[in-house]
Amino acid sequence: MGRFVFKLPDLGEGTAEAEIVAWHVKVGDVVAEDAPLVDMLTDKATVEMTSPVAGKLIELNGAPGDMAPVGGPIAVFEVEGAGNAATGRAPPAPAKAIAEKAASPPPAAKPVAEETQAPPPPTAAPRAPIAVAARVIPDRAENEKPLASPAVRRRAEDLGIKLGHVAGAGPAGRITHEDLDLFIAGARSGAAAPTTLARRTAVEEVKVIGMRRAIARQMQESKRRIPHFAYVEEVDMTELEDLRVHLNATKRADQPKLTMLPFLMRALVRVLPAYPQINARFDDEAGVVSRHAGVHIGIATQTANGLVVPVVKHAETLDVWAAAAEVARVAEIARAGKGSKDDLSGSTITITSLGPLGGIATTPVINHPEVAIIGPNKIVDRPVVRHGQIAVRKMMNLSSSFDHRVVDGYDAAEFIQRVKAMLEHPATLFMD
Structure with a gap:
């Protein structure tokens, strides 16, 4: 040996x-x-x-x-x-x-009730349901992501299982394929779930490591270095939404479904050449602002391991269909944890969107060393005064943050107003 x-x-x-x-x-x-x-x-x-x-x-x-x-x-x-x-x-x-x-795994938090070990599956029928009692899952914070390998996450997604509902028996509560098997067997056997009125006293200490630590460092660095200022404007998205719905209804089978993001990206690449100080990266240690001609848009993407920002390179070369396909591609590799260094670096401006959860307004944190970030919020029907009449329109707030060392407030406001005008008159997005 x-x-x-x-x-x-x-x-x-x-x-x-x-x-x-x-x-x-x-x-x-x-x-x-x-x-x-x-x-x-x-x-x-x-x-x-x-x-x-x-x-x-x-x-x-x-x-x-x-x-x-x-x-x-x-x-x-x-x-x-x-x-x-x-x-x-x-x-x-x-x-x-x-x-x-x-x-050796860290000490586990004391559960409310004792966990019942499940018997092993019969060797003759390995896929048969396994009767198990309900397993007690230690309290997890609402925004805490359970630990699991990419393969386990993919399998859970294919099965339609939320990992937050699965008890992990691995180190630090890591969820394994065996834990998924036990969860599936319990669901099939009709095991009773713990009462929602049971007293919960478990406390789990989770070490901040991996992606979460990298995100924490990046956010801390951004807030420490950059004097942020926020600007929020409302945008009438009615005409653009009508166009988007029409294009999706008439698209070819090989074309991706359009969201609002490709149109916002198109507006940015049309307006940014007039504001080169916004499409930039600031090396504050060297005192140098690098103004980029190419528009490399970071797409803030929520993954199982936290927020990742893959980059759509040279967005100025993409029409709305190509932009939609590229957003889908980089988001998928980010969620799968397969992004290369090139996929995850080099952005000159970032878009961060919470989609249907977008709320009324946000104050997004700039992705250092960039100098601007744009955050579209949720599109909702609102009554507005239009041509002297009250009308129901599809309205969206556009939130943004800028680095005040590089971008003046007037320039930022003017920039957002021009982006707003293009979104409200979507034909201008395609006019030279």
Whole structure:
């Protein structure tokens, strides 16, 4: 038997270290080659690393939330043959301590009732329903995302299961395929759910790691560095909505469904050339504003791991159909955690939309080092005075934030007014 030391490979140009998001294995497991090993986070992209060899896992160097250097050992296997390391050397004490920490899950919060373990499924009929009692899920904050691998998330989505309803038995409450099986079996067997009037006393401490930590750092940096000012204007979207509905009703089968976003993107690329200081990135340490001719629009996208901003490059070259297709593409790779460094960087202005949850107005946080962010809110029917008469129109508030070091208030207001005019007269979006 020999020892094989798995060193963290280079995950991208210029990457010196990556964060351990979650281990799929524990010390003592016998792991197959190419089996999921660990999720690593770098440049806001989560990469699922697989095992380079088959063998027994004898050491883990790092716990979720720790930073691992490129080229540093992160796992040690006992393998058939010579391996790639001497077997006589004992691991250093700090690495052993970290391995033990990573191998043992954190203390679980005390549930309201004792969890009943489900019997294993019959070997002759592995897909038969498994009768289990209701499992108690520790309290989760309303906006807290449950831990699960991309494969588990995809399977749950295909089955129409909300992971927030599934109890995870893995480390830190991580949801596994076995947990999904138990949940499905409980639903099929008609297991009674806990009463909604039961007293809930569980408290779960969740370490801020992975994507959530990256988002927290970015938001903190943006608010610390940038003196924001907000500007909100209402826009009559009636004519544009009529056009959008008509185009969707008459589109070809190979064309994507149009939302409001491609039209807003079209308005931005038409107006921004007159306001180059808004389509810009500000290096405040060097004191340099880089004004871009190309419009690279960040699309703030909610994913299972938090908010990610993939980028539609050179939006000025896209018509509304191509823009809709590109938005769908970058949003999908962001939600799947497959975005490359190029997909997730280089934006010059960002759109953030809550869609149907858009509310009345927002004060969006600028995506540093950009200098502006645009936030369309929900379109609603409102009574308005039009040509001296009260009429019901489809109205939307357009919220925006600007970096006051680079953009003056007058210029920002004028910019938004010109965007408003194009949205209210959608024919101008397509006129040279």
